[in-house]
Amino acid sequence: MSVMARKLAGVTGAVVIVGVLIGLYINNWAVSTPQAISATPVADATTPTSDLTLQTDAAVGPQESPNHPDWVSYLVKQNGRWIRSTIFTVPANSLVHVTVYQFDGDSGLRNPFLSAVQGTVGGTETVDGKALNHINPEEASHTFVVPQLGVFVPLPGVPEEAKNQCEVGPCDPGTMAHRTVEFTFHTGAKGRFRWQCFVPCAAGTYFNFGGPMQSLGYMDGYIDVV
Amino acid sequence: MSSEAPPAGAPEPDHLRRFVSIWLVATIIALPLVIFVLGPNLPPGHGSDVASGQVTDNTVLTAMATPVLLLVVIYMIYATINFRQAKGGMLEGQAVRGDARLQTSWIIITGALVLSLAVYGTIRLEQGYGAGSGSGPKPLTVPSGKKLPVQVIAQQWAFTYRYPTYGGVETTHLELPVNEDIELHVTSLDVIHSFWAYQLGVKADANPGVDNVTFVKPTRIQTFEVHCAELCGLWHGAMYDHGKVVSDADFETWIHEEQRNFAATTKVLPPYALTYAPEPTERGH
Numbered sequence: 070m071s072v073m074a075r076k077l078a079g080v081t082g083a084v085v086i087v088g089v090l091i092g093l094y095i096n097n098w099a100v101s102t103p104q105a106i107s108a109t110p111v112a113d114a115t116t117p118t119s120d121l122t123l124q125t126d127a128a129v130g131p132q133e134s135p136n137h138p139d140w141v142s143y144l145v146k147q148n149g150r151w152i153r154s155t156i157f158t159v160p161a162n163s164l165v166h167v168t169v170y171q172f173d174g175d176s177g178l179r180n181p182f183l184s185a186v187q188g189t190v191g192g193t194e195t196v197d198g199k200a201l202n203h204i205n206p207e208e209a210s211h212t213f214v215v216p217q218l219g220v221f222v223p224l225p226g227v228p229e230e231a232k233n234q235c236e237v238g239p240c241d242p243g244t245m246a247h248r249t250v251e252f253t254f255h256t257g258a259k260g261r262f263r264w265q266c267f268v269p270c271a272a273g274t275y276f277n278f279g280g281p282m283q284s285l286g287y288m289d290g291y292i293d294v295v
Numbered sequence: 296m297s298s299e300a301p302p303a304g305a306p307e308p309d310h311l312r313r314f315v316s317i318w319l320v321a322t323i324i325a326l327p328l329v330i331f332v333l334g335p336n337l338p339p340g341h342g343s344d345v346a347s348g349q350v351t352d353n354t355v356l357t358a359m360a361t362p363v364l365l366l367v368v369i370y371m372i373y374a375t376i377n378f379r380q381a382k383g384g385m386l387e388g389q390a391v392r393g394d395a396r397l398q399t400s401w402i403i404i405t406g407a408l409v410l411s412l413a414v415y416g417t418i419r420l421e422q423g424y425g426a427g428s429g430s431g432p433k434p435l436t437v438p439s440g441k442k443l444p445v446q447v448i449a450q451q452w453a454f455t456y457r458y459p460t461y462g463g464v465e466t467t468h469l470e471l472p473v474n475e476d477i478e479l480h481v482t483s484l485d486v487i488h489s490f491w492a493y494q495l496g497v498k499a500d501a502n503p504g505v506d507n508v509t510f511v512k513p514t515r516i517q518t519f520e521v522h523c524a525e526l527c528g529l530w531h532g533a534m535y536d537h538g539k540v541v542s543d544a545d546f547e548t549w550i551h552e553e554q555r556n557f558a559a560t561t562k563v564l565p566p567y568a569l570t571y572a573p574e575p576t577e578r579g580h
Contacts, residue, residue: 179484180448182455182465185560203560216453216533219467263533265452269485276485278451283529 103154103286105293106145108165117163122146124170124247125211125224126238129153129287133238140281141173141211141270141288144239151239155290161259164190167222171248172240173210175226176270176277181206183267186252188220194252196225210248215264215292220254256294265289310377318369322362329361330354339496342519342540344512345427346496352419352426359408429481429499429507432569438510442478445471446567449481449488449501452530454521463567464554469538472546473516481507482570489524492538498524506569513540 070078108119122145129142133153144151159165178184184206186194193200203223210226227234231246240247266288269277281287334354341347380386420426424436446457448465457465469492471477481490481499488501494517499509523534541549554561565571 180450180455181563181565182557182560184563185557187467203563206563214453216467216536221467263530265530267450267453278485278528282451285529289529 103156103290104152105156105158106147106152106154107158108160110160111166114164117160118253119159119163119165121157121159121165121167122170123167123213124151124238124240124242125173126235126240127173128237129281130237130239134287137280137287138237139273140284141272142238142281142286143211143266143288143290153286155264155286155288156293157290158293158295159256161256161294163256164253165256166253167213167251169213169224169250170240170242171210171224171227171250172235172238172245173226173270174229174234175208175210176268178206178209178212178223178267179269180267183212183214183221184209184223186222188215188218188254189222190253190255194222194250196250197248209268211270211288212267213264214267215254215262217260217262218254218257218292220264222250222252224248224250256292259294262292262294263289264292310373314370314373317373318362318366321365321369325361325365326358329358333357339493341514342494342517343427343496343514345423345510346494347514348419348423348426349496352416355415356412359412363405363408424510425508427496427498427509427511429509432506432508434508434510438476438512440476442476442510443472444478444480445469446569447479447481447490447499447501448484448571449490449523449527450484451486451528452523452534454488454490454523454534454536457564457567458550459567461550462554462561463564464550464557464561465564466553466557468536469521470546470549471513471538471540472543473513473540475543476510476512479509479511480569481509484571486527487525488527488534491522491524492519493522494519495538495540500525504570504572516540516542 108121111118111120124144125142126144127141128139129137129144131138133144133151134140134142142153143155145154145157185203186192186201193202195201196204204225208225209223211224213222213224214220225248227246227248233244233246235245235247266282270288271277271280271282274280274282282289334357335350337350337353337357339346339349341350421436424430424438425434444459446459448455448457453467454469455465455467456469457463479490479497479499481501482505483501483503485503487503489498490501491498495511495513497509497511499507501507517540519538519540521536521538523531527534
């Protein structure tokens with residue numbers, strides 16, 4: 070084999086290897102989704118009911134997101150452990166009772182209309198035990214919204230002056246300052262429904278709607294009704 | 296050049312005459328089919344005055360394009376059959392030289408087609424009060440008479456709708472009364488979106504800080520699709536909804552119910568405005 074042929078083979082091989090690596094990276098980026106987490110069935114409920122326990126953190130932390138530890142995120146509780154996933158599996162034609170431990174401060178809603186609670190059982194949420202049908206839009210920290218199901222739930226932020234604020238997730242509801250938001254919604258027919266946060270809460274990104282607002286597994290996800 | 300050399304003394308057929316004859320016959324057959332069979336079924340249908348206008352426009356465009364399409368396709372087929380090189384032959388083709396008469400005719404005909412369409416399009420836009428597209432904050436032509444103003448507010452990733460003549464109530468669904476002139480004011484709270492009510496023939500960009508006005512008169516009771524037609528982020532593809540066109544009485548019932556349902560929320564909304572500052576721009580501000 071001539072020198073020129075060896076060079077050509079080397080360059081070709083290098084190009085192929087780099088191309089494969091780029092392809093694998095893009096494939097991993099494009100298809101990587103969080104694992105689906107099933108809601109926990111509630112025993113002895115008259116209507117089929119399942120529980121979903123979530124928390125929202127200002128910074129998800131290196132444990133759950135080594136690449137983006139400072140991104141704002143939802144976490145879900147499974148078997149007593151907090152997991153970074155935003156894909157939830159719930160039963161069809163049933164009630165889903167959601168508890169959100171809200172550890173983040175307020176940002177305010179870009180559209181105050183979304184401060185109204187919609188689509189929940191009774192048209193209300195409870196915030197620290199108090200039933201509300203809307204919150205002060207400027208106090209919104211996040212929202213849990215499933216547009217296709219008509220579910221709109223605003224989550225108020227932790228006051229600035231609160232002690233023991235959680236800096237990095239997962240946060241402990243037993244010791245850290247938080248708001249407890251509870252609501253129940255009806256699932257209806259089977260299907261996959263996207264959900265999202267509407268508060269521009271991704272600090273340091275374009276218009277606060279980049280990064281975790283544009284990535285599955287942080288502030289956006291799916292409700293799989295099965 | 297034919298596939299086989301004509302016998303000595305046999306005249307070369309008049310290809311131009313044959314080709315033009317075939318094209319004329321095909322055009323005479325195709326045009327009525329395009330105008331009377333295909334045309335009425337072209338999108339977006341007849342859900343509103345502007346949608347019907349777009350069906351007419353699409354029919355005119357297709358009818359004008361048909362002879363051109365046939366000219367090109369029939370010429371390709373004709374040339375493939377008649378000017379095919381003989382099997383095994385390796386002859387050089389004749390040198391191509393310009394034909395001033397042909398080139399001039401082509402430029403004049405296609406120029407006339409394009410310019411006439413530009414004139415037609417301009418007139419249709421003016422006659423149709425923007426023909427369902429956004430005309431910016433100051434439309435050049437406005438339909439006379441009473442109009443129901445409805446504001447379309449886009450944000451990542453949902454549309455909401457505000458009715459200024461009903462106390463500024465905002466809703467998550469769009470309902471419109473049938474056979475009434477609607478004045479849509481389209482704006483955005485963040486990035487660029489596009490409000491596309493397909494069956495109504497309305498498509499208007501939603502730009503932050505801009506009041507993009509468009510007019511439509513729904514002409515039948517129906518459900519229509521609403522899509523975002525501008526790539527706007529993660530859930531752009533899921534940014535859709537269904538709107539309704541209902542009778543006057545049903546609309547009045549629905550809007551008053553929405554006013555009651557959202558009475559508390561309406562109080563915390565900013566006063567109705569043609570645009571809204573996209574606040575908060577930064578976290579906590």
